[in-house]
Amino acid sequence: MPRQTFQEACVSAIAEEMRLDDDVFIMGEDIGAFGGPLHSTKGLWEEFGASGRVIDTPISEGTFVGAGVGAAMQGKRPIVDLMFLEFLGLVVHQFGLDGGAMHYYSAGQARVPLVVRAKYGVGPFHGHAYDFHSWLLNIPGVKVVAPSNPVDAKGLMKAAIRDDNPVFFLEHMALYHAGREDVGEGDASVVPLGQADIKRPGGDVTIVASALMVKRALTAADSLAAEGIEAEVVDLRTIWPMDEETVLASVQKTGRLVVACEAVKTGSSANEVVALVAEKAFADLKAPIVRVAPPRIPVPFHRDLEKLYLPDADDIAEAARGLAGS
């Protein structure tokens, strides 16, 4: 089993699917011989460039995502590399408003099997950090995926490519080159969309998170364990459709909920978790729900400010600790 980083796992998933299905192709800016920003497509040009299935595009995010939608309508399975999530505003119309509506509006005749992948997040690259994924939760017909580790990145990318709907695939830059895992191959490595994963079991408090916040929640869980508090860390993996069952089962067990999210607190996808639990597991709660999320300001630039902005493991642990006593 190869040892791969998050980035390598994404690329190997794409390469495997391209080998299996000639309809799969990838396009975006600088993804050809250049290998993609942060090596997001490294090696694909060498293997598939001659077949015309690795396509460098002009700087036209709205239209190359639109071209992905249009090609998907004709039966192709495009992967569009959007480079950075802060370009989401340029493509929401094509990806979401239209791409997400086509299947429904055409009474099932149109299908849009499209993956748009984008890098984001506060991390070592000091830029392009915006986490706007919450916007997508208000758009019917689209799926949103945010893996927290290489194994899930591989499996979810394969599932996203095989899915018949528009899927937005988030690649966190702080996780991108941050260590290797044994990553499986072939069909056995597929991680179905819509299934959360309990990354650490515990009976005292539930911490729901995704992507980088899972890593920080696990660090928080370690320090809580040293104090005798057992935290259960639920990794959403697919933010939409949300795995309600796993979240509710965990809260029913622990009676306490912390939701950690990298998007700003208001209008965030974290609030969907909160609303779910408030509606369906209110009687199980022993304490009020706590959200751990950045304030409603743009991501600041200086490292010290950035650190103050983004919740860390201590913030998550403190929130959980506050609940555990109640």
Add this chain to the structure above:
Amino acid sequence: MARDNETLLELYRLMVLTRRLDGTIAEVDGHWHGLEGEEGVVAGLYHGLREGDAVAPHYRGSLTAAYAKGADLRRLLAGAAGKATGYNEGRYRSDVCGPPEFKMIGLYSGALGPPLGYATGAALAFKLDGSENVALAVFGDGTSSRGDCHEAMNLAATLVLPVVFVCQNNQVAISTTDRVGGAVADRAKGYGMPGLAVDGNDVLAVHDTVQEAIARARKGGGPTLIEALTYRVAGHFVSDAVEERPADEVAAWRERDPIAGFRGYLVAQGVSDEAMLDGIDAAAAEEVKTAMELASSDPEPGPEALGLDAVFA
């Protein structure tokens, strides 16, 4: 260009049918976006496409495009009223959003421009598949101001895609005129593709120019931009009574009516006589009337059409 009588008469029939459709829907739908005066562009564009060709039409002419691609007129009209029998099953309006099973690329939201990208993507799919299918991307002079228009043409030119861009220039965007700097066709030079201006009220000129561009695209020759100049004699939509344009200008364009002009041509060329053309007029009127009557009596969608579990494939 060599043309057989069958093609000439079908172009005429499509124009007549388009005008009859326009008048018939206008009687029942105050928000119908009419296209009186633009039938030459519409018939010239959409006649003669292959089954596998994709079309992102201008919304003025979208019904004719779907009809010319083989969609059922009754279902199209039922869909314009949101009936259960429409292709969209009441979930959306078929007057601007044609059935994808006939390779129609609709306006899935009210924003103009993005469908040019979808048509470009369809052309990319055709190229990757090695097929000879082409995509038609049709837009108005208003949409020519959108960045989407530039981006789609540039992407199609750089990737050498089989797409034909057509500006259905009716010289007015809702109420706004004189908001296009220079001729749209001239922009083609900047993309390194052929740019052709054509009289949109001359259905034959439109048809020949588009068919030439399509033939070039099928053979791998890449995209073409065509600007078909016409005039929207109608208002933006039926209930839009305010007319800002000079009455003598509207009257002058009415004199250049594309249907009357082509009718005269067909008779002068000996392709047809008045009686035969009257017969085509009557048959088109009957076809539209029958389809409209059937569509009107079709059922409204029931609650099951809401499709709460139908958003994902």
